[in-house]
Amino acid sequence: MAGGGADWNAYNLPAIWSMIQPENACAGADRVLSWLNLATACRDQHRRLLAARADLAEVWPPESNASARVFMRQLDLLAASLDQTLTRAEDTRVGLQGVFDAIGAAQATIRPLAAERAVVSDDLIPRLLDHAEDGYDERARQAMREAEAAIGEHGTQIRAPALYLLQSDATVRADGLPEEAGPGASAGGGPAGGTLRAVPRPVAVPHDPPAPSAVPGPAPGPGPGLAGVAQAPPPPAAGAGGAALPPPVTPGAQVSGVAPPGLVIGAGLGLPSNAAAIGRAGAPGVAGGLGGPGAAARGSGVALRGASGARRPLPSGAVIGAAGPGGGIGRAAPVPALGGAGRGAGTGDGGGEAPAGAVDQRWGVPVGVAPVIAPDTAEPEHGPGPGVIGLDR
Amino acid sequence: MVIRLGSGGGEGGMPHGVEVGTAQVGEFAKGLRLEADSGFAALAERGADLHRHGVVFGASIPGGTVLEVKNRYARALADTEANLRAYRRAAVVFADVAERIAREFASVDLASAEAQRRVDGLLRGAVAQADAALAGAAPPGGKAF
Numbered sequence: 001m002a003g004g005g006a007d008w009n010a011y012n013l014p015a016i017w018s019m020i021q022p023e024n025a026c027a028g029a030d031r032v033l034s035w036l037n038l039a040t041a042c043r044d045q046h047r048r049l050l051a052a053r054a055d056l057a058e059v060w061p062p063e064s065n066a067s068a069r070v071f072m073r074q075l076d077l078l079a080a081s082l083d084q085t086l087t088r089a090e091d092t093r094v095g096l097q098g099v100f101d102a103i104g105a106a107q108a109t110i111r112p113l114a115a116e117r118a119v120v121s122d123d124l125i126p127r128l129l130d131h132a133e134d135g136y137d138e139r140a141r142q143a144m145r146e147a148e149a150a151i152g153e154h155g156t157q158i159r160a161p162a163l164y165l166l167q168s169d170a171t172v173r174a175d176g177l178p179e180e181a182g183p184g185a186s187a188g189g190g191p192a193g194g195t196l197r198a199v200p201r202p203v204a205v206p207h208d209p210p211a212p213s214a215v216p217g218p219a220p221g222p223g224p225g226l227a228g229v230a231q232a233p234p235p236p237a238a239g240a241g242g243a244a245l246p247p248p249v250t251p252g253a254q255v256s257g258v259a260p261p262g263l264v265i266g267a268g269l270g271l272p273s274n275a276a277a278i279g280r281a282g283a284p285g286v287a288g289g290l291g292g293p294g295a296a297a298r299g300s301g302v303a304l305r306g307a308s309g310a311r312r313p314l315p316s317g318a319v320i321g322a323a324g325p326g327g328g329i330g331r332a333a334p335v336p337a338l339g340g341a342g343r344g345a346g347t348g349d350g351g352g353e354a355p356a357g358a359v360d361q362r363w364g365v366p367v368g369v370a371p372v373i374a375p376d377t378a379e380p381e382h383g384p385g386p387g388v389i390g391l392d393r
Numbered sequence: 394m395v396i397r398l399g400s401g402g403g404e405g406g407m408p409h410g411v412e413v414g415t416a417q418v419g420e421f422a423k424g425l426r427l428e429a430d431s432g433f434a435a436l437a438e439r440g441a442d443l444h445r446h447g448v449v450f451g452a453s454i455p456g457g458t459v460l461e462v463k464n465r466y467a468r469a470l471a472d473t474e475a476n477l478r479a480y481r482r483a484a485v486v487f488a489d490v491a492e493r494i495a496r497e498f499a500s501v502d503l504a505s506a507e508a509q510r511r512v513d514g515l516l517r518g519a520v521a522q523a524d525a526a527l528a529g530a531a532p533p534g535g536k537a538f
Contacts, residue, residue, distance in 0.1 A: 006456030019453040031449050038439045038473075045432045045480075052424055056491075059417035067509035071490065074516065078483050085476050092469045099450055099462065148458050151451070155462030160472035164479045198479035200471035203447050205463045209455030 005148050008141040010212030012133070016140045017114045019209060020107050020147075028100035035093035042086030049079050081164040088161040098154025106147035110140050165197030419495030422488045429484035433477075440477035444470050486519045493519075 008016070053075045062068040117136035127133050448467050451459045493515050498508060 004457040006454070006458075011455075019455070022453065023450060027446075027449050031443065031446060034439065034443050034446075038436070038443065041432075041436055041439060045428070045436055048428060048432060052421060052428070056418065056421045059421075065509070066506070067512035070509060070512055070516065071487075071494075075487065078480065078487070081476060082480060085473060088469065089473060092466070092473075096450075096466065103450060144454075148454075148456060151462055152458040155458075155465055158462065158465045158469050160465070160469040161476055163472055164476045164483070198472075198475035200468075200475035201444065203444065203467035203470045205448050205460070205467045206452035207460055207463065209453050212455075 005145070005152075006209075007212065008144050008148075011141070011144075011210075012137045013110065013114055013117050013140040015210055016144055017110055020103060020110065020144075023100075023103045023107065025100060025104050025107070028096070028103070032093055032097045032100065035089055035096060039086050039089040039093060042082060042089060046079060046082045046086060049075070049082065053079065078164070081162070085161040085164075088159050092158045095154045095157030095159075098157065099151050102147045102150035102154065105150075106143050109143040113140055113143075163198045163200065415495045415499045418491050418498075422491030422495055425484055425491060426488035429481050429488060433481035433484045437474075437477045437481050440474035444474040486516075486522075489519045489522075490515045 011019075053072065056075075057068070057072065060068045060071075062072045113136045117133055120132035120136070121127070123132075125132070447470070448463045450466075451463055490512070494512060498511070
Protein backbone atom coordinates (compact mmCIF):
# COMPACT_ATOMS: atom_id res chain seq x y z
CA MET A 1 0.00 0.00 0.00
CA ALA A 2 1.25 3.43 -0.82
CA GLY A 3 1.71 6.01 1.85
CA GLY A 4 4.74 6.58 3.93
CA GLY A 5 5.11 4.96 7.26
CA ALA A 6 5.58 7.01 10.36
CA ASP A 7 9.02 7.86 11.67
CA TRP A 8 8.68 5.91 14.84
CA ASN A 9 12.17 6.87 15.96
CA ALA A 10 10.73 10.28 16.68
CA TYR A 11 8.46 8.90 19.38
CA ASN A 12 9.18 7.32 22.69
CA LEU A 13 6.99 4.83 24.47
CA PRO A 14 4.82 7.30 26.38
CA ALA A 15 4.08 9.10 23.12
CA ILE A 16 3.29 5.86 21.35
CA TRP A 17 1.09 4.73 24.18
CA SER A 18 -0.77 8.00 24.08
CA MET A 19 -1.53 7.28 20.43
CA ILE A 20 -2.96 3.82 20.74
CA GLN A 21 -4.34 3.84 24.24
CA PRO A 22 -7.54 5.63 23.12
CA GLU A 23 -8.21 2.98 20.49
CA ASN A 24 -11.39 1.32 21.59
CA ALA A 25 -11.47 -2.37 20.80
CA CYS A 26 -15.10 -2.63 21.85
CA ALA A 27 -16.18 0.13 19.49
CA GLY A 28 -14.14 -1.52 16.79
CA ALA A 29 -15.81 -4.84 17.37
CA ASP A 30 -19.19 -3.14 17.17
CA ARG A 31 -18.34 -1.63 13.81
CA VAL A 32 -17.05 -4.91 12.50
CA LEU A 33 -20.29 -6.52 13.58
CA SER A 34 -22.24 -3.72 11.93
CA TRP A 35 -20.50 -4.37 8.63
CA LEU A 36 -21.18 -8.06 8.98
CA ASN A 37 -24.85 -7.43 9.63
CA LEU A 38 -24.99 -4.99 6.77
CA ALA A 39 -23.50 -7.48 4.37
CA THR A 40 -25.89 -10.16 5.54
CA ALA A 41 -28.87 -7.87 5.15
CA CYS A 42 -27.69 -6.85 1.69
CA ARG A 43 -27.39 -10.47 0.70
CA ASP A 44 -30.92 -11.20 1.87
CA GLN A 45 -32.22 -8.18 0.03
CA HIS A 46 -30.33 -9.15 -3.07
CA ARG A 47 -31.83 -12.61 -2.93
CA ARG A 48 -35.35 -11.24 -2.56
CA LEU A 49 -34.82 -8.81 -5.41
CA LEU A 50 -33.67 -11.58 -7.71
CA ALA A 51 -36.62 -13.72 -6.69
CA ALA A 52 -39.04 -10.90 -7.41
CA ARG A 53 -37.39 -10.29 -10.73
CA ALA A 54 -37.72 -13.97 -11.63
CA ASP A 55 -41.40 -13.90 -10.71
CA LEU A 56 -41.93 -10.83 -12.84
CA ALA A 57 -40.08 -12.38 -15.75
CA GLU A 58 -42.49 -15.29 -15.71
CA VAL A 59 -45.48 -13.04 -16.30
CA TRP A 60 -43.64 -10.41 -18.33
CA PRO A 61 -40.95 -12.35 -20.14
CA PRO A 62 -38.11 -10.19 -21.41
CA GLU A 63 -37.34 -12.78 -24.03
CA SER A 64 -40.52 -11.90 -25.81
CA ASN A 65 -41.06 -8.30 -24.63
CA ALA A 66 -38.77 -5.47 -25.53
CA SER A 67 -40.53 -3.35 -22.93
CA ALA A 68 -39.83 -5.99 -20.31
CA ARG A 69 -36.18 -5.99 -21.30
CA VAL A 70 -36.00 -2.28 -20.62
CA PHE A 71 -37.46 -2.75 -17.18
CA MET A 72 -35.50 -5.91 -16.37
CA ARG A 73 -32.22 -4.34 -17.41
CA GLN A 74 -32.69 -1.65 -14.82
CA LEU A 75 -33.58 -4.23 -12.22
CA ASP A 76 -30.46 -6.16 -13.16
CA LEU A 77 -28.34 -3.06 -12.72
CA LEU A 78 -29.82 -2.53 -9.30
CA ALA A 79 -29.18 -6.14 -8.37
CA ALA A 80 -25.61 -6.02 -9.68
CA SER A 81 -24.85 -2.88 -7.73
CA LEU A 82 -26.40 -4.37 -4.62
CA ASP A 83 -24.29 -7.47 -5.09
CA GLN A 84 -21.13 -5.42 -5.41
CA THR A 85 -22.04 -3.35 -2.38
CA LEU A 86 -22.52 -6.43 -0.24
CA THR A 87 -19.28 -7.93 -1.52
CA ARG A 88 -17.37 -4.77 -0.72
CA ALA A 89 -19.07 -4.63 2.67
CA GLU A 90 -17.80 -8.11 3.43
CA ASP A 91 -14.33 -7.17 2.29
CA THR A 92 -14.43 -4.01 4.34
CA ARG A 93 -15.55 -5.99 7.34
CA VAL A 94 -12.57 -8.32 6.97
CA GLY A 95 -10.19 -5.43 6.46
CA LEU A 96 -11.54 -3.52 9.42
CA GLN A 97 -11.26 -6.62 11.55
CA GLY A 98 -7.62 -6.91 10.54
CA VAL A 99 -6.97 -3.27 11.37
CA PHE A 100 -8.41 -3.63 14.84
CA ASP A 101 -6.55 -6.88 15.37
CA ALA A 102 -3.31 -5.11 14.54
CA ILE A 103 -4.11 -2.24 16.87
CA GLY A 104 -5.15 -4.62 19.60
CA ALA A 105 -1.92 -6.58 19.25
CA ALA A 106 0.08 -3.38 19.53
CA GLN A 107 -1.88 -2.39 22.61
CA ALA A 108 -1.30 -5.77 24.20
CA THR A 109 2.41 -5.47 23.54
CA ILE A 110 2.88 -1.90 24.61
CA ARG A 111 0.60 -1.79 27.64
CA PRO A 112 2.93 -3.81 29.91
CA LEU A 113 5.93 -2.02 28.47
CA ALA A 114 4.42 1.28 29.47
CA ALA A 115 3.90 0.08 33.00
CA GLU A 116 7.43 -1.28 33.27
CA ARG A 117 8.93 1.84 31.80
CA ALA A 118 7.08 3.98 34.27
CA VAL A 119 8.77 2.05 37.06
CA VAL A 120 12.27 2.54 35.75
CA SER A 121 11.53 6.15 34.96
CA ASP A 122 10.71 6.87 38.57
CA ASP A 123 13.74 5.20 40.10
CA LEU A 124 16.66 7.14 41.48
CA ILE A 125 18.99 6.35 38.63
CA PRO A 126 18.68 8.99 35.96
CA ARG A 127 18.20 7.95 32.40
CA LEU A 128 21.51 9.34 31.27
CA LEU A 129 23.26 6.77 33.41
CA ASP A 130 21.34 3.57 32.91
CA HIS A 131 19.38 4.20 29.68
CA ALA A 132 16.76 1.92 31.12
CA GLU A 133 13.96 3.59 29.18
CA ASP A 134 15.61 3.22 25.81
CA GLY A 135 14.99 -0.48 25.54
CA TYR A 136 11.29 -0.05 26.25
CA ASP A 137 11.05 2.73 23.72
CA GLU A 138 12.61 0.64 21.01
CA ARG A 139 10.36 -2.33 21.69
CA ALA A 140 7.33 -0.06 21.48
CA ARG A 141 8.57 1.36 18.20
CA GLN A 142 9.02 -2.11 16.78
CA ALA A 143 5.52 -3.06 17.87
CA MET A 144 4.15 -0.04 16.08
CA ARG A 145 6.13 -0.78 12.94
CA GLU A 146 4.58 -4.23 12.86
CA ALA A 147 1.14 -2.85 13.58
CA GLU A 148 1.50 -0.25 10.87
CA ALA A 149 2.52 -2.87 8.33
CA ALA A 150 -0.43 -5.04 9.30
CA ILE A 151 -2.81 -2.09 9.08
CA GLY A 152 -1.51 -1.24 5.64
CA GLU A 153 -1.93 -4.82 4.51
CA HIS A 154 -5.45 -5.22 5.84
CA GLY A 155 -6.36 -1.77 4.62
CA THR A 156 -6.20 -2.92 1.03
CA GLN A 157 -9.26 -5.04 1.71
CA ILE A 158 -11.27 -1.96 2.53
CA ARG A 159 -12.89 -0.96 -0.73
CA ALA A 160 -15.72 1.31 -1.61
CA PRO A 161 -18.39 0.12 -4.01
CA ALA A 162 -19.05 1.91 -7.25
CA LEU A 163 -21.74 4.49 -6.88
CA TYR A 164 -25.08 3.25 -8.11
CA LEU A 165 -26.69 5.18 -10.91
CA LEU A 166 -29.49 4.96 -13.38
CA GLN A 167 -27.90 5.58 -16.70
CA SER A 168 -28.26 5.12 -20.39
CA ASP A 169 -27.30 1.90 -22.04
CA ALA A 170 -24.32 3.53 -23.72
CA THR A 171 -22.35 3.75 -20.48
CA VAL A 172 -23.17 0.35 -19.08
CA ARG A 173 -20.10 -1.83 -18.84
CA ALA A 174 -19.98 -5.35 -20.11
CA ASP A 175 -20.45 -6.75 -16.62
CA GLY A 176 -23.53 -4.66 -16.14
CA LEU A 177 -22.01 -2.50 -13.41
CA PRO A 178 -21.80 1.23 -13.73
CA GLU A 179 -18.48 2.76 -14.50
CA GLU A 180 -16.26 3.50 -11.53
CA ALA A 181 -16.25 7.11 -10.59
CA GLY A 182 -13.12 8.48 -12.17
CA PRO A 183 -11.41 11.80 -11.92
CA GLY A 184 -13.75 13.20 -14.50
CA ALA A 185 -16.82 12.50 -12.46
CA SER A 186 -18.62 15.36 -10.88
CA ALA A 187 -17.10 16.34 -7.60
CA GLY A 188 -20.18 15.76 -5.57
CA GLY A 189 -21.18 12.66 -7.43
CA GLY A 190 -24.23 14.40 -8.72
CA PRO A 191 -25.84 14.13 -12.08
CA ALA A 192 -23.27 13.70 -14.79
CA GLY A 193 -23.92 12.91 -18.40
CA GLY A 194 -27.67 12.74 -17.95
CA THR A 195 -27.62 10.21 -15.19
CA LEU A 196 -28.62 10.15 -11.60
CA ARG A 197 -26.19 8.66 -9.17
CA ALA A 198 -25.98 8.16 -5.48
CA VAL A 199 -24.28 11.09 -3.84
CA PRO A 200 -21.99 10.21 -0.97
CA ARG A 201 -21.91 12.32 2.10
CA PRO A 202 -18.34 13.05 3.09
CA VAL A 203 -16.93 11.39 6.15
CA ALA A 204 -14.46 13.22 8.32
CA VAL A 205 -11.11 11.53 8.72
CA PRO A 206 -9.68 12.23 12.15
CA HIS A 207 -5.93 12.58 11.96
CA ASP A 208 -4.30 14.31 14.87
CA PRO A 209 -1.08 12.57 15.78
CA PRO A 210 1.21 14.19 18.29
CA ALA A 211 4.04 16.16 16.81
CA PRO A 212 7.37 14.41 17.07
CA SER A 213 8.82 17.45 18.75
CA ALA A 214 6.15 17.30 21.40
CA VAL A 215 7.01 13.88 22.63
CA PRO A 216 5.53 13.51 26.06
CA GLY A 217 8.12 12.19 28.42
CA PRO A 218 7.79 11.41 32.06
CA ALA A 219 5.70 13.81 33.99
CA PRO A 220 7.79 16.92 34.61
CA GLY A 221 7.12 17.01 38.30
CA PRO A 222 9.36 18.56 40.89
CA GLY A 223 11.21 15.29 41.31
CA PRO A 224 12.78 14.05 44.45
CA GLY A 225 14.12 16.73 46.67
CA LEU A 226 17.82 16.94 47.26
CA ALA A 227 19.00 16.94 50.80
CA GLY A 228 20.02 20.33 51.92
CA VAL A 229 18.76 22.06 48.84
CA ALA A 230 15.88 24.31 49.42
CA GLN A 231 13.20 24.33 46.81
CA ALA A 232 12.87 27.59 45.04
CA PRO A 233 9.81 29.38 46.26
CA PRO A 234 7.11 30.03 43.78
CA PRO A 235 7.17 33.43 42.22
CA PRO A 236 5.38 35.95 44.33
CA ALA A 237 2.13 37.26 43.21
CA ALA A 238 1.98 40.71 41.85
CA GLY A 239 1.03 43.22 44.41
CA ALA A 240 2.11 46.21 46.28
CA GLY A 241 4.83 44.34 48.03
CA GLY A 242 7.38 44.92 45.38
CA ALA A 243 6.82 42.03 43.03
CA ALA A 244 7.68 42.91 39.51
CA LEU A 245 5.53 40.43 37.62
CA PRO A 246 3.17 41.71 35.03
CA PRO A 247 -0.35 42.02 36.26
CA PRO A 248 -2.70 39.14 35.57
CA VAL A 249 -5.09 39.47 32.73
CA THR A 250 -8.46 40.34 34.04
CA PRO A 251 -11.75 40.05 32.23
CA GLY A 252 -12.18 42.95 29.98
CA ALA A 253 -8.52 43.74 29.98
CA GLN A 254 -6.75 44.38 26.79
CA VAL A 255 -5.13 41.18 25.71
CA SER A 256 -4.16 41.99 22.21
CA GLY A 257 -0.62 42.71 23.16
CA VAL A 258 -0.85 46.43 22.66
CA ALA A 259 -0.47 48.51 25.74
CA PRO A 260 -2.70 51.49 26.33
CA PRO A 261 -1.26 54.79 25.27
CA GLY A 262 1.18 56.19 27.70
CA LEU A 263 1.76 53.00 29.60
CA VAL A 264 5.24 51.74 30.18
CA ILE A 265 5.24 48.00 30.07
CA GLY A 266 6.76 46.53 33.09
CA ALA A 267 6.49 49.66 35.06
CA GLY A 268 4.13 50.47 37.80
CA LEU A 269 4.65 47.31 39.74
CA GLY A 270 6.47 47.57 42.96
CA LEU A 271 6.24 51.27 42.95
CA PRO A 272 3.72 53.60 44.40
CA SER A 273 1.08 54.30 41.96
CA ASN A 274 1.99 57.87 41.70
CA ALA A 275 5.47 56.95 40.69
CA ALA A 276 4.57 54.67 37.88
CA ALA A 277 6.16 55.57 34.64
CA ILE A 278 3.08 56.66 32.91
CA GLY A 279 4.24 59.12 30.38
CA ARG A 280 1.59 61.67 30.92
CA ALA A 281 2.10 65.07 29.60
CA GLY A 282 3.40 67.32 32.23
CA ALA A 283 4.10 64.59 34.70
CA PRO A 284 7.46 64.54 36.29
CA GLY A 285 9.77 62.50 34.27
CA VAL A 286 10.50 59.14 35.67
CA ALA A 287 13.23 57.47 33.84
CA GLY A 288 13.92 53.89 33.20
CA GLY A 289 11.80 50.86 33.29
CA LEU A 290 11.10 51.50 36.91
CA GLY A 291 11.24 48.21 38.61
CA GLY A 292 10.62 48.45 42.22
CA PRO A 293 12.94 47.22 44.85
CA GLY A 294 14.10 43.79 43.89
CA ALA A 295 12.48 44.14 40.57
CA ALA A 296 15.64 43.18 38.76
CA ALA A 297 15.30 42.72 35.05
CA ARG A 298 11.57 42.78 34.97
CA GLY A 299 11.68 46.36 35.89
CA SER A 300 12.92 47.33 32.53
CA GLY A 301 10.22 47.96 30.13
CA VAL A 302 9.32 49.44 26.85
CA ALA A 303 7.95 52.88 26.70
CA LEU A 304 5.47 52.60 23.92
CA ARG A 305 3.93 55.98 23.84
CA GLY A 306 4.14 59.23 25.54
CA ALA A 307 1.51 61.85 25.79
CA SER A 308 1.63 62.51 22.12
CA GLY A 309 0.63 58.95 21.49
CA ALA A 310 2.95 58.71 18.54
CA ARG A 311 5.03 55.60 18.24
CA ARG A 312 8.54 56.10 17.08
CA PRO A 313 11.00 53.71 15.59
CA LEU A 314 13.91 52.68 17.70
CA PRO A 315 16.71 55.14 17.08
CA SER A 316 20.00 53.81 16.00
CA GLY A 317 22.25 53.16 18.91
CA ALA A 318 19.44 52.74 21.34
CA VAL A 319 19.51 49.73 23.58
CA ILE A 320 16.41 47.73 24.16
CA GLY A 321 15.83 47.27 27.80
CA ALA A 322 18.58 49.60 28.84
CA ALA A 323 17.82 50.87 32.25
CA GLY A 324 19.56 51.63 35.39
CA PRO A 325 21.61 49.13 37.27
CA GLY A 326 19.61 46.02 37.90
CA GLY A 327 16.89 47.28 35.74
CA GLY A 328 15.66 49.37 38.51
CA ILE A 329 15.51 53.07 38.39
CA GLY A 330 17.23 54.15 35.27
CA ARG A 331 18.51 57.43 34.31
CA ALA A 332 17.10 59.82 31.89
CA ALA A 333 19.18 59.44 28.82
CA PRO A 334 19.50 61.99 26.10
CA VAL A 335 18.19 59.50 23.64
CA PRO A 336 15.40 57.50 25.09
CA ALA A 337 16.14 53.85 25.01
CA LEU A 338 13.27 51.48 25.00
CA GLY A 339 12.96 50.66 28.56
CA GLY A 340 14.65 53.85 29.42
CA ALA A 341 12.88 57.08 29.61
CA GLY A 342 9.73 56.93 27.66
CA ARG A 343 8.70 59.64 25.44
CA GLY A 344 7.27 62.41 27.45
CA ALA A 345 8.66 60.84 30.52
CA GLY A 346 12.28 61.77 30.30
CA THR A 347 12.34 65.42 30.90
CA GLY A 348 8.98 65.82 32.31
CA ASP A 349 8.45 69.01 30.47
CA GLY A 350 5.11 67.80 29.40
CA GLY A 351 5.57 68.98 25.93
CA GLY A 352 6.13 65.65 24.42
CA GLU A 353 9.09 67.06 22.62
CA ALA A 354 11.84 64.97 21.23
CA PRO A 355 14.65 64.62 23.71
CA ALA A 356 17.96 66.22 23.09
CA GLY A 357 20.63 64.29 21.32
CA ALA A 358 21.40 63.25 17.84
CA VAL A 359 20.84 60.05 16.06
CA ASP A 360 23.79 57.69 16.29
CA GLN A 361 25.00 59.51 19.33
CA ARG A 362 27.11 57.31 21.53
CA TRP A 363 26.49 57.35 25.17
CA GLY A 364 29.12 58.02 27.67
CA VAL A 365 29.94 55.06 29.81
CA PRO A 366 31.41 55.48 33.26
CA VAL A 367 34.82 53.94 33.56
CA GLY A 368 37.16 53.31 36.42
CA VAL A 369 34.51 52.25 38.82
CA ALA A 370 35.85 50.04 41.55
CA PRO A 371 34.58 46.47 41.23
CA VAL A 372 32.21 45.25 43.82
CA ILE A 373 33.54 41.69 43.78
CA ALA A 374 37.26 41.06 43.91
CA PRO A 375 38.98 37.71 43.29
CA ASP A 376 40.10 35.70 46.25
CA THR A 377 43.81 36.07 46.70
CA ALA A 378 44.17 33.05 49.02
CA GLU A 379 46.25 30.20 47.64
CA PRO A 380 43.98 27.21 47.00
CA GLU A 381 44.87 23.79 48.32
CA HIS A 382 44.20 20.78 46.15
CA GLY A 383 44.52 17.84 48.48
CA PRO A 384 43.29 14.30 47.85
CA GLY A 385 40.78 14.68 50.61
CA PRO A 386 40.01 12.30 53.37
CA GLY A 387 40.37 8.62 52.75
CA VAL A 388 37.54 6.16 52.45
CA ILE A 389 36.37 4.75 55.71
CA GLY A 390 38.69 1.99 56.75
CA LEU A 391 41.18 2.70 54.00
CA ASP A 392 43.33 5.52 55.10
CA ARG A 393 45.88 6.78 52.76
CA MET B 394 -32.73 15.72 -16.83
CA VAL B 395 -32.92 13.23 -19.61
CA ILE B 396 -32.25 9.58 -19.10
CA ARG B 397 -32.18 7.19 -21.98
CA LEU B 398 -33.56 3.87 -20.99
CA GLY B 399 -33.25 1.22 -23.61
CA SER B 400 -32.77 1.76 -27.29
CA GLY B 401 -36.36 2.47 -28.16
CA GLY B 402 -38.95 0.31 -29.72
CA GLY B 403 -39.08 -1.49 -32.93
CA GLU B 404 -36.75 -4.37 -32.29
CA GLY B 405 -36.97 -6.84 -35.06
CA GLY B 406 -37.42 -9.97 -33.02
CA MET B 407 -40.43 -8.84 -31.07
CA PRO B 408 -43.11 -11.45 -30.99
CA HIS B 409 -46.75 -10.62 -31.27
CA GLY B 410 -49.76 -11.40 -29.23
CA VAL B 411 -48.06 -12.44 -26.01
CA GLU B 412 -50.45 -12.36 -23.16
CA VAL B 413 -49.07 -10.62 -20.08
CA GLY B 414 -50.57 -10.89 -16.65
CA THR B 415 -50.72 -7.29 -15.59
CA ALA B 416 -52.19 -8.37 -12.29
CA GLN B 417 -48.94 -10.13 -11.50
CA VAL B 418 -47.06 -7.00 -12.46
CA GLY B 419 -49.17 -5.20 -9.91
CA GLU B 420 -48.26 -7.79 -7.33
CA PHE B 421 -44.63 -7.24 -8.16
CA ALA B 422 -45.12 -3.52 -7.66
CA LYS B 423 -46.71 -4.03 -4.27
CA GLY B 424 -43.94 -6.36 -3.21
CA LEU B 425 -41.24 -4.01 -4.38
CA ARG B 426 -42.82 -1.06 -2.61
CA LEU B 427 -43.01 -3.13 0.54
CA GLU B 428 -39.34 -3.94 0.16
CA ALA B 429 -38.56 -0.28 -0.36
CA ASP B 430 -40.27 0.58 2.90
CA SER B 431 -38.87 -2.32 4.88
CA GLY B 432 -35.86 -4.16 3.55
CA PHE B 433 -34.26 -1.34 1.58
CA ALA B 434 -35.18 1.16 4.27
CA ALA B 435 -33.53 -1.01 6.90
CA LEU B 436 -30.45 -1.26 4.73
CA ALA B 437 -30.32 2.49 4.37
CA GLU B 438 -30.61 2.86 8.12
CA ARG B 439 -27.76 0.42 8.68
CA GLY B 440 -25.63 2.39 6.28
CA ALA B 441 -26.53 5.64 7.98
CA ASP B 442 -25.63 4.17 11.35
CA LEU B 443 -22.20 3.15 10.15
CA HIS B 444 -21.79 6.52 8.49
CA ARG B 445 -22.65 8.30 11.72
CA HIS B 446 -19.88 6.55 13.59
CA GLY B 447 -17.36 7.56 10.98
CA VAL B 448 -13.75 6.49 11.03
CA VAL B 449 -13.25 4.82 14.36
CA PHE B 450 -9.58 4.00 14.42
CA GLY B 451 -6.16 5.54 14.24
CA ALA B 452 -7.05 9.13 15.04
CA SER B 453 -3.71 9.74 16.73
CA ILE B 454 -1.53 7.34 14.81
CA PRO B 455 0.92 9.17 12.57
CA GLY B 456 2.11 8.22 9.15
CA GLY B 457 0.75 8.08 5.65
CA THR B 458 0.00 4.37 5.75
CA VAL B 459 -2.62 4.61 8.45
CA LEU B 460 -3.97 7.83 7.01
CA GLU B 461 -4.50 6.17 3.66
CA VAL B 462 -6.33 3.28 5.27
CA LYS B 463 -8.54 5.74 7.09
CA ASN B 464 -9.26 7.52 3.84
CA ARG B 465 -10.20 4.26 2.20
CA TYR B 466 -12.49 3.42 5.06
CA ALA B 467 -14.08 6.86 4.94
CA ARG B 468 -14.79 6.44 1.26
CA ALA B 469 -16.18 2.97 1.81
CA LEU B 470 -18.50 4.38 4.44
CA ALA B 471 -19.63 7.27 2.28
CA ASP B 472 -20.19 5.32 -0.92
CA THR B 473 -21.88 2.40 0.77
CA GLU B 474 -24.27 4.66 2.62
CA ALA B 475 -25.00 6.60 -0.56
CA ASN B 476 -25.75 3.43 -2.47
CA LEU B 477 -28.05 2.10 0.20
CA ARG B 478 -29.99 5.32 0.14
CA ALA B 479 -30.15 5.17 -3.63
CA TYR B 480 -31.38 1.59 -3.66
CA ARG B 481 -34.39 2.54 -1.65
CA ARG B 482 -35.22 5.36 -4.01
CA ALA B 483 -34.69 3.13 -6.99
CA ALA B 484 -37.01 0.53 -5.53
CA VAL B 485 -39.67 3.18 -5.14
CA VAL B 486 -39.16 4.28 -8.72
CA PHE B 487 -39.47 0.74 -10.02
CA ALA B 488 -42.52 0.11 -7.89
CA ASP B 489 -44.17 3.25 -9.25
CA VAL B 490 -43.47 2.19 -12.79
CA ALA B 491 -44.71 -1.33 -12.23
CA GLU B 492 -47.90 -0.01 -10.65
CA ARG B 493 -48.58 2.22 -13.60
CA ILE B 494 -47.87 -0.59 -15.99
CA ALA B 495 -50.31 -2.78 -14.18
CA ARG B 496 -52.92 -0.06 -14.15
CA GLU B 497 -52.53 1.45 -17.59
CA PHE B 498 -51.59 -1.59 -19.57
CA ALA B 499 -54.31 -3.93 -18.43
CA SER B 500 -55.88 -3.96 -21.87
CA VAL B 501 -52.73 -3.44 -23.87
CA ASP B 502 -50.44 -5.99 -25.40
CA LEU B 503 -47.24 -5.38 -23.47
CA ALA B 504 -45.24 -7.03 -26.17
CA SER B 505 -46.02 -4.35 -28.65
CA ALA B 506 -43.60 -1.65 -29.67
CA GLU B 507 -46.02 0.94 -28.43
CA ALA B 508 -46.01 -0.68 -25.02
CA GLN B 509 -42.24 -0.62 -24.92
CA ARG B 510 -42.19 3.09 -25.68
CA ARG B 511 -44.70 3.70 -22.97
CA VAL B 512 -42.65 1.70 -20.48
CA ASP B 513 -39.63 3.75 -21.42
CA GLY B 514 -41.63 6.88 -20.85
CA LEU B 515 -42.88 5.66 -17.50
CA LEU B 516 -39.37 4.91 -16.33
CA ARG B 517 -38.10 8.27 -17.43
CA GLY B 518 -41.01 9.97 -15.79
CA ALA B 519 -40.57 8.11 -12.54
CA VAL B 520 -36.89 8.88 -12.39
CA ALA B 521 -37.55 12.50 -13.22
CA GLN B 522 -40.13 12.69 -10.44
CA ALA B 523 -37.65 11.23 -8.00
CA ASP B 524 -35.10 13.71 -9.23
CA ALA B 525 -37.47 16.61 -8.79
CA ALA B 526 -38.56 15.45 -5.35
CA LEU B 527 -35.01 15.26 -4.14
CA ALA B 528 -33.73 18.37 -5.85
CA GLY B 529 -34.71 20.54 -2.92
CA ALA B 530 -33.03 18.32 -0.39
CA ALA B 531 -29.99 17.47 -2.41
CA PRO B 532 -26.63 17.80 -0.72
CA PRO B 533 -24.15 20.31 -2.07
CA GLY B 534 -22.67 19.25 -5.33
CA GLY B 535 -25.60 17.65 -6.99
CA LYS B 536 -28.85 15.87 -6.80
CA ALA B 537 -29.19 12.53 -5.22
CA PHE B 538 -31.68 9.83 -4.83
